[in-house]
Amino acid sequence: xxxxxxxxxxxxxxxxxxxxxxxxxxxxxxxxxxxxxxxxxxxxxxxxxxxxxxxxxxxxxxxxxxxxxxxxxxxxxxxxxxxxxxxxxxxxxxxxxxxxxxxxxxxxxxxxxxxxxxxxxxxxxxxxxxxxxxxxxxxxxxxxxxxxxxxxxxxxxxxxxxxxxxxxxxxxxxxxxxxxxxxxxxxxxxxxxxxxxxxxxxxxxxxxxxxxxxxxxxxxxxxxxxxxxxxxxxxxxxxxxxxxxxxxxxxxxxxxxxxxxxxxxxxxxxxxxxxxxxxxxxxxxxxxxxxxxxxxxxxxxxxxxxxxxxxxxxxxxxxxxxxxxxxxxxxxxxxxxxxxxxxxxxxxxxxxxxxxxxxxxxxxxxxxxxxxxxxxxxxxxxxxxxxxxxxxxxxxxxxxxxxxxxxxxxxxxxxxxxxxxxxxxxxxxxxxxxxxxxxxxxxxxxxxxxxxxxxxxxxxxxxxxxxxxxxxxxxxxxxxxxxxxxxxxxxxxxxxxx
Amino acid sequence: xxxxxxxxxxxxxxxxxxxxxxxxxxxxxxxxxxxxxxxxxxxxxxxxxxxxxxxxxxxxxxxxxxxxxxxxxxxxxxxxxxxxxxxxxxxxxxxxxxxxxxxxxxxxxxxxxxxxxxxxxxxxxxxxxxxxxxxxxxxxxxxxxxxxxxxxxxxxxxxxxxxxxxxxxxxxxxxxxxxxxxxxxxxxxxxxxxxxxxxxxxxxxxxxxxxxxxxxxxxxxxxxxxxxxxxxxxxxxxxxxxxxxxxxxxxxxxxxxxxxxxxxxxxxxxxxxxxxxxxxxxxxxxxxxxxxxxxxxxxxxxxxxxxxxxxxxxxxxxxxxxxxxxxxxxxxxxxxxxxxxxxxxxxxxxxxxxxxxxxxxxxxxxxxxxxxxxxxxxxxxxxxxxxxxxxxxxxxxxxxxxxxxxxxxxxxxxxxxxxxxxx
Numbered sequence: 001x002x003x004x005x006x007x008x009x010x011x012x013x014x015x016x017x018x019x020x021x022x023x024x025x026x027x028x029x030x031x032x033x034x035x036x037x038x039x040x041x042x043x044x045x046x047x048x049x050x051x052x053x054x055x056x057x058x059x060x061x062x063x064x065x066x067x068x069x070x071x072x073x074x075x076x077x078x079x080x081x082x083x084x085x086x087x088x089x090x091x092x093x094x095x096x097x098x099x100x101x102x103x104x105x106x107x108x109x110x111x112x113x114x115x116x117x118x119x120x121x122x123x124x125x126x127x128x129x130x131x132x133x134x135x136x137x138x139x140x141x142x143x144x145x146x147x148x149x150x151x152x153x154x155x156x157x158x159x160x161x162x163x164x165x166x167x168x169x170x171x172x173x174x175x176x177x178x179x180x181x182x183x184x185x186x187x188x189x190x191x192x193x194x195x196x197x198x199x200x201x202x203x204x205x206x207x208x209x210x211x212x213x214x215x216x217x218x219x220x221x222x223x224x225x226x227x228x229x230x231x232x233x234x235x236x237x238x239x240x241x242x243x244x245x246x247x248x249x250x251x252x253x254x255x256x257x258x259x260x261x262x263x264x265x266x267x268x269x270x271x272x273x274x275x276x277x278x279x280x281x282x283x284x285x286x287x288x289x290x291x292x293x294x295x296x297x298x299x300x301x302x303x304x305x306x307x308x309x310x311x312x313x314x315x316x317x318x319x320x321x322x323x324x325x326x327x328x329x330x331x332x333x334x335x336x337x338x339x340x341x342x343x344x345x346x347x348x349x350x351x352x353x354x355x356x357x358x359x360x361x362x363x364x365x366x367x368x369x370x371x372x373x374x375x376x377x378x379x380x381x382x383x384x385x386x387x388x389x390x391x392x393x394x395x396x397x398x399x400x401x402x403x404x405x406x407x408x409x410x411x412x413x414x415x416x417x418x419x420x421x422x423x424x425x426x427x428x429x430x431x432x433x434x435x436x437x438x439x440x441x442x443x444x445x446x447x448x449x450x451x452x453x454x455x456x457x458x459x460x461x462x463x464x465x466x467x468x469x470x471x472x473x474x475x476x477x478x479x480x481x482x483x484x485x486x487x488x489x490x491x492x493x494x495x496x497x498x
Numbered sequence: 499x500x501x502x503x504x505x506x507x508x509x510x511x512x513x514x515x516x517x518x519x520x521x522x523x524x525x526x527x528x529x530x531x532x533x534x535x536x537x538x539x540x541x542x543x544x545x546x547x548x549x550x551x552x553x554x555x556x557x558x559x560x561x562x563x564x565x566x567x568x569x570x571x572x573x574x575x576x577x578x579x580x581x582x583x584x585x586x587x588x589x590x591x592x593x594x595x596x597x598x599x600x601x602x603x604x605x606x607x608x609x610x611x612x613x614x615x616x617x618x619x620x621x622x623x624x625x626x627x628x629x630x631x632x633x634x635x636x637x638x639x640x641x642x643x644x645x646x647x648x649x650x651x652x653x654x655x656x657x658x659x660x661x662x663x664x665x666x667x668x669x670x671x672x673x674x675x676x677x678x679x680x681x682x683x684x685x686x687x688x689x690x691x692x693x694x695x696x697x698x699x700x701x702x703x704x705x706x707x708x709x710x711x712x713x714x715x716x717x718x719x720x721x722x723x724x725x726x727x728x729x730x731x732x733x734x735x736x737x738x739x740x741x742x743x744x745x746x747x748x749x750x751x752x753x754x755x756x757x758x759x760x761x762x763x764x765x766x767x768x769x770x771x772x773x774x775x776x777x778x779x780x781x782x783x784x785x786x787x788x789x790x791x792x793x794x795x796x797x798x799x800x801x802x803x804x805x806x807x808x809x810x811x812x813x814x815x816x817x818x819x820x821x822x823x824x825x826x827x828x829x830x831x832x833x834x835x836x837x838x839x840x841x842x843x844x845x846x847x848x849x850x851x852x853x854x855x856x857x858x859x860x861x862x863x864x865x866x867x868x869x870x871x872x873x874x875x876x877x878x879x880x881x882x883x884x885x886x887x888x889x890x891x892x893x894x895x896x897x898x899x900x901x902x903x904x905x906x907x908x909x910x911x912x913x914x915x916x917x918x919x920x921x
Contacts, residue, residue: 115825116720117716117823117824117825118823118824118825119719119720119824140722161665162665162669164663168662168663169662172636172640173662173663175640175669175672176636176640185898189894189897190894191894191895191898192892192894193895195823195870196823196870197821197822197823197847197870197871197872198632198633198637198821198844198847198848199626199628199632199637199639199676199821200872201676201821201872201874201889201890201891202676202889202891202895202899202917203673203676203677203681203899203902203903204626204639204672204673204675204676204677205673205895205898205899205902206672207639207669207671207672207673207675208668208669208670208672208673208902210669210672211665211668211669212668212669213665216668228720228721228722229722230722231722231723231777251573252573254573254574254575255572255573256693257596257597257693257694258693259692259693296724296766296770297723297724297766297770297773297774297777298773299769299770299773300766300767300769300770300773303767303769303770356661356662356663356664357661358571358574358660358661359573359574360571360573360574385663388661388662388663389661389662389663390663423659423660423661424659424661425659425661425663425664425665425666426666427664427665427666428661428663428664428665429663429665430665431665432665432666432667436666440666440667443659443666444656444666444667447653447654447655448655448656448657448667449667450653451649451653451655451670451905451906452657452667452668452670454905454906455668455902455905455906457905458901458902458904458905459898459901459902470667471667
């Protein structure tokens with residue numbers, strides 16, 4: 001996509017590449033240090049693939065001690081480090097820098113301890129989200145957060161981004177489902193936070209690390225909670241003639257004290273696209289389609305679906321279909337889960353946005369997106385985790401057309417600004433990374449951002465760990481005149497701007 | 499100097515007890531303290547003041563007058579309040595819409611003077627003590643969607659918001675939960691609220707064998723029947739060191755107060771409760787035990803008593819709060835026997851232990867640590883000699899915590915020494 005400002009490249013570091021690479025080989029097996037172009041090329045981007053940048057070198061340590069030695073060395077030599085899990089992040093959080101070492105955690109791929117007595121799993125960070133569930137499902141357990149990339153994304157990356165998924169309305173996001181981590185600080189200090197107990201004493205460092213996008217430490221071990229599978233799971237497909245009706249049904253379900261395991265909304269464009277793509281049997285006369293999933297005991301699920309049907313009818317639903325069996329339930333989800341490839345089939349490129357709004361603003365934001373779609377003359381399909389107000393508009397465009405690219409980015413930014421205006425947030429689960437960095441000033445003022453930067457500086461005083469992410473490089477608040485900048489003289493020139 | 503600033507400077511000069519009524523006032527007063535390097539004792543209604551070390555500060559900032567609901571949107575499942583708002587008042591407001599704070603804030607009032615006092619929203623967040631549903635729904639920190647507050651330089655800051663999913667910068671709401679007012683002077687907190695379940699029942703199992711109790715806890719945690727509370731209350735030690743409380747704390751028609759008992763709670767609609775009790779009866783083989791069933795009214799009172807620590811009402815002894823991995827509960831019970839008065843909550847993961855005399859604290863603490871747990875000395879006896887630290891923390895985390903403290907409060911003005919002697 002378009003150019004984005006990255007921290008200034010330190011030419012002295014780049015010029016010392018060979019020495020640095022040789023040094024790194026002291027800390028781990030030689031084969032774990034990659035520096036040739038064809039070796040490092042696969043690491044030039046994450047899932048925000050439009051942004052590419054080559055790292056100085058890639059190092060793939062095999063244990064915590066190696067990570068510690070590498071970080072200690074980089075800290076001493078002022079070398080930047082970009083941590084990377086599976087590289088499935090959608091906000092560019094693992095985008096390399098030319099003068100930085102890319103630290104891949106791919107070799108941390110073992111589950112260390114399955115502890116059914118304490119209902120937890122201790123795992124290395126490179127293990128995929130879904131592998132954890134696979135490792136415990138024979139005894140009827142699962143790991144609750146289920147980001148759509150769960151087949152490929154790593155649990156370490158989930159901690160960094162505080163990943164959610166379709167079931168976070170009832171079961172929370174990563175931060176509510178982990179018990180502990182082992183982490184290496186930028187200066188090489190190894191720290192254990194939490195363990196197999198609920199809560200930690202003192203400052204909630206686990207809560208701070210979760211969602212910190214790799215800026216505060218490198219996660220080398222994670223302890224996650226596992227849950228027993230619910231007795232009954234059922235889903236319903238409900239069609240509505242208008243956005244307003246679908247939106248107010250979401251609010252009414254929640255107001256009636258019902259907490260579905262998942263509640264998704266798709267607009268007409270997405271219904272059409274997915275139906276063509278997977279033939280999930282979605283009602284084609286609906287303007288808005290809702291998938292509601294409930295879990296619990298049989299009688300409870302049945303009773304609540306009766307109530308949901310009544311609420312839906314009150315909100316003028318024009319179809320209601322309850323899953324009769326597991327196959328049918330999965331069929332209901334197949335369309336929603338195929339949203340991305342279905343959009344991929346509709347246009348050369350799509351740009352997936354991620355923002356949150358209060359549930360009550362659902363129809364308002366959909367109308368705004370529709371207005372913006374006309375303004376920018378770009379198609380858009382909308383999928384929402386409606387229960388928790390998390391929206392994922394998919395903007396359709398042609399990446400080979402530079403002007404269209406620019407319009408796409410502007411369109412995306414305007415959607416996120418609207419989310420903030422409506423009382424929501426810039427990101428629900430993809431993180432800020434580089435993608436939304438300059439939009440942080442929409443949600444936070446200078447004091448808010450400075451406090452966050454102060455925390456970063458207190459734990460990484462040289463700003464070496466994943467620099468250029470999350471916080472505006474040139475505070476856009478300043479660029480936009482909210483902070484008076486006189487003749488280009490920045491206030492507090494000695495303060496680092498990350 | 500602006501007039502307003504002058505006025506605040508004067509207020510600050512004249513009084514040691516400051517009670518601001520607006521966020522701006524809080525900010526101005528802290529700016530003044532920052533300038534003059536005055537340490538400040540930050541507090542709400544003082545319901546939990548006895549927890550932690552005494553703060554050595556000449557000035558106190560009392561948040562009880564900064565109170566009131568700012569915004570309550572039942573359909574959005576949040577309530578935004580000023581920090582001095584009483585938890586009791588919040589619960590009454592939520593009750594009208596069949597909603598609640600499902601983390602069940604611990605009520606420390608009985609411990610202090612024999613009557614309920616849940617304190618303020620700010621205090622509840624700052625201490626992060628959640629009740630019996632913890633193992634199922636999370637702790638206080640899991641229910642803080644966002645906050646506004648003032649840092650140690652007097653800057654007004656905010657984090658989070660009103661939505662559940664929010665990954666925009668560091669999650670400072672978690673960090674301020676359990677920080678005992680040492681990082682930020684809260685001026686606004688947004689709490690996630692939940693629908694109240696229409697009914698509840700509690701099943702009592704009269705049993706005392708540590709192995710069986712530990713197995714029952716494990717069955718609770720392994721069950722898909724959504725059990726929302728599980729405790730074990732052993733009989734009180736027959737020693738003069740413990741003023742008898744158990745019969746008063748659990749005075750219910752269908753609860754036999756003699757002997758030890760295990761209890762678990764099921765919440766939901768009546769049909770679902772019946773269905774689940776039937777299922778659990780099979781899972782736990784309940785026909786082999788002496789049991790009783792507490793109806794909705796008794797069940798409600800029972801859990802209120804648990805979550806307000808009435809077993810230790812007005813105790814003069816030390817009270818320890820230990821959190822251990824639930825599989826360690828058997829070892830812990832075997833150690834505690836009937837030497838100490840205690841009960842177990844969070845389905846085997848939380849122990850409240852009353853310890854008479856300083857000399858015993860060490861052995862209890864060591865046992866907890868040997869069992870991979872951590873411990874907080876919540877209430878100190880009058881002759882407590884401070885040879886044992888009140889909070890447990892290792893050196894690395896202490897170092898990290900200190901750095902974080904400095905990033906919020908560079909001059910160390912907020913509640914100095916409350917948690918650790920270094921800061």
